[in-house]
Amino acid sequence: MPNLAPYIAFPGNAKDAFEHYRDVFGGDLQLFTYADMPMEGAPSTLDPASVAHASLTLPGGTIVGGDAMPGEDYPIRGSAYSLMYSLEDPDEARRLIALLVDAGGSVGMPFEPAPWGAYYGQVFDRFGVMWAFDVDAEEPTQA
Structure with missing residues (x-):
């Protein structure tokens, strides 16, 4: 597959x-x-x-x-890419975000209701990788 x-x-x-x-x-x-x-x-x-x-x-x-091969220089921190993790429970997303932040990461965008009717937020982990968290809302949020 x-x-x-x-x-x-x-x-x-x-x-x-x-x-x-x-x-x-x-x-x-x-x-x-x-x-x-x-x-x-x-x-x-x-x-x-x-x-x-x-x-x-x-x-x-x-x-x-x-690990990158010797002589390769790939910048990790940036917003050209991110890892999107879609979950079913906003509390689980908050828990994972807290673990990443508590281990030396930083919030790029707070995890909160989004205009398109989901919860969304971004975190840069301590290695510079951007994680986007997305949870479908049960009811559309009011913008």
Whole structure:
């Protein structure tokens, strides 16, 4: 079955990030370092402790990623992309937002009723990744 999953290239802290996401969201984490992988044909500058591939399977989706290759400079913090997590319960969204903020993140947009009849908010986690939370409202909110 086809599946689309966001991939995040971290600047050397993928292990910390994926363990943090597992602690916040739960799910099944699989993490492989370059020491765990065959190194034939790989650049000799790779740190064996760097994350070659990580996959976190959550209820409703998967996040994958790893440490960026040496010489790659991908800015993480920004608003050109975000991870949208749609939930059914506003209180669960608030709980997850609080966990991300309490662990060093910051609110980008408060989680509150949105003009389109849902609850919506944004958080930048301590790694710079923007998380958008969306919960359909049972009744449309009045703008």
